[in-house]
Amino acid sequence: MLEAVNLGCTRGDRRLFKGLNFSIQPGELIELRGANGSGKTSLLRILCGLAAPAEGEVRWDGKNIRTLGEEYSGAVAYLAHQNGVKDELSAIENLRVGCGVSGNALSTSEAQAILEQVGLSRQQNLPARSLSAGQRRRVALSRLLASKATAWILDEVLTSLDDTAIRLSRQFIGNHLSKGGLAIIATHQELDLAAERVQRIELSP
Amino acid sequence: MFGWLVWRDLILAWRRRADVLATVFFFVIVVSLFPLGIGPERETLRTIAPGVVWVAALLASMLSLGRIFGNDYQDGTLEQLLLTPQSTYLIVLGKILAQWLVSEVPLVIIAPLLGLQFGLSQNSLAIVVVSLLLGTPVLSLIGSIGAALTLGLRAANVLVALLVLPLYIPVLIFGTGAVQASIGGTSSQPYLFLLGATLVVTLVFAPWATSAALKISVE
Numbered sequence: 001m002l003e004a005v006n007l008g009c010t011r012g013d014r015r016l017f018k019g020l021n022f023s024i025q026p027g028e029l030i031e032l033r034g035a036n037g038s039g040k041t042s043l044l045r046i047l048c049g050l051a052a053p054a055e056g057e058v059r060w061d062g063k064n065i066r067t068l069g070e071e072y073s074g075a076v077a078y079l080a081h082q083n084g085v086k087d088e089l090s091a092i093e094n095l096r097v098g099c100g101v102s103g104n105a106l107s108t109s110e111a112q113a114i115l116e117q118v119g120l121s122r123q124q125n126l127p128a129r130s131l132s133a134g135q136r137r138r139v140a141l142s143r144l145l146a147s148k149a150t151a152w153i154l155d156e157v158l159t160s161l162d163d164t165a166i167r168l169s170r171q172f173i174g175n176h177l178s179k180g181g182l183a184i185i186a187t188h189q190e191l192d193l194a195a196e197r198v199q200r201i202e203l204s205p
Numbered sequence: 206m207f208g209w210l211v212w213r214d215l216i217l218a219w220r221r222r223a224d225v226l227a228t229v230f231f232f233v234i235v236v237s238l239f240p241l242g243i244g245p246e247r248e249t250l251r252t253i254a255p256g257v258v259w260v261a262a263l264l265a266s267m268l269s270l271g272r273i274f275g276n277d278y279q280d281g282t283l284e285q286l287l288l289t290p291q292s293t294y295l296i297v298l299g300k301i302l303a304q305w306l307v308s309e310v311p312l313v314i315i316a317p318l319l320g321l322q323f324g325l326s327q328n329s330l331a332i333v334v335v336s337l338l339l340g341t342p343v344l345s346l347i348g349s350i351g352a353a354l355t356l357g358l359r360a361a362n363v364l365v366a367l368l369v370l371p372l373y374i375p376v377l378i379f380g381t382g383a384v385q386a387s388i389g390g391t392s393s394q395p396y397l398f399l400l401g402a403t404l405v406v407t408l409v410f411a412p413w414a415t416s417a418a419l420k421i422s423v424e
Contacts, residue, residue: 050284051424074290082281086213088220100209102289143285 001025001182002047002151006056009042016042017203018055024182026150029173029195032186034203040186041081041155043203047184048078048153074103077149079157083140087129091120091139094128098143106146118142118168133160141165145172152176152183206291207299214303217276224272229311232265236319247324254323255384258333259340262312262380263373266341269308270348270365273300274419278356287423293416297353301345301412309341325388332387332397339400340380346404346411347372353418375403 001024008018016039024030034040045051047058049065049072058065065072085094092111099106106114115124118138128136137160144152152173158166170193173183177195185191218225239257240250277283286296316337317330325333351369355361383396 045424048288050287070290070292073288076288078284078288080281080284082284084281084285086217086280086282088217089213093216097209097213098285101206101213101286101291103206103291105209 001061002184003059003062004047004056005059007043007046007053007058008055009039009046009051010054011039011042020056020201022199022201024184024199025197026180026182027177027196028182028199029177029191029193029197030184030199030201031191032184032201032203033188034186038203040203044078044153044155044184044186048076049073050078075149076151076153077144077147079140079144079152079154081155083136084143085128085136085139088127090125090127091115091131091135091142092124094139095142095146099146102147104146104148111146114142114146117145117172119164134162134165137161138165141169141172150181152181152185154183154185154187156187157185158187158189206289207295210286210296210299211303211306214300215307218303218307225269225307225311228265228268228308229315231268232261232312233315233319235261235264237322240322250323251325251388254320254325254329255333255381255388257323258316258320258337258384259377259380262309262316262337262341263344263370263377265312266309266344266348267366267369269304270352270369271362272308273304273345273349273352274356275352275361278423283419284423287419293419294412297349297412297415297419301342301349301415304349305342305345309345313337313341325384329384329387332384332393335397336380336383336393336400339397339404340376343376343400343404343407344373346407347376349415350411350418353415353422356419356422376400379403 003023004020007020009016032040032043042051046053060068060072060075089097092115095115096106096111112121112124115121118141120135120138123131123135128139157169161169174193177183236257239253243249274283287293313334316333320330320333348369351365354368355364358364379396379399383393386393386396
């Protein structure tokens, strides 16, 4: 479904990786590991189409994602290091606006249900400015839950989350995989997720 | 999707209204300084009025350019926007529309009041408003290219000014031309048509250039 062919990436003069090949089918999981600065985030950004690879290409259903454009964007959800949460908006506004902008408008009650899932129902009307780092991460997570994307590309999804939230996100990712989604996750922690197939990719500088 | 985006930017601007008010005050103060500095000679004031109002509008619109993409870039929402299944052209157009509504329309509304200080006739004041209505969207459109190109750079504000101000020159010439013509008693129509034509051309090309610049900046 999603396929990397001979991917290479350079940052300035430094080569981060080259000749990277893998493919992932629905229901499968890729765990991406590597030391800080080994190019995990760069790889994820290439996979979701934000950055262009120095060499090679990424294919979705056999087609280069650079030619698919918006069609591919609709199939991918990217959770970056930065949460993409607006300080001036409340948790529920962040969720509804985030989904509305991607053409997947939620009613207030749908949004409330999702926020309850991530444990933010009491904070839903607080401006994101006054939420803690973990709570803001949960807001980002709620956007992921609401998205209809097949491919989840997650960068350090578990950072600043507490035990409950880590358990929850594991459960969400598990559900997503069992519903025929796929996930590519950069992480330093153990994920312990059940998937049809788990591949581990180790990036070494 | 487009509606959500514009609505989002309007809400954000409302919650940070101090930024918007600062732009408007800047415009008001710059325009008002001239009559105070030059003195109450009616003829002189009337001659400089078109230039003063237009140059102040250019400078005031420069102030708000950094906000089109800057905040979204910093908190990661810009990446999320670029990853939505909608063309970057439309996203850019939505953000420019919101910026124009928030930062430029107040200038257009307040300009006739400021024009009174220069002793402009009613007819000339109307031309000031019409020319600004046609010209300020061009400023936002061209400015967005500069804003996208300098995204995330140090000293971005100075760079934007250097990049964008020369491109504002045609708008300045047509805009002031229209007002001067009406003060001189000739028809402003040719200038307004030229402004309109500039608007159409930039409306087609600027968002496209801005999308390309954004993709480079985000990468």
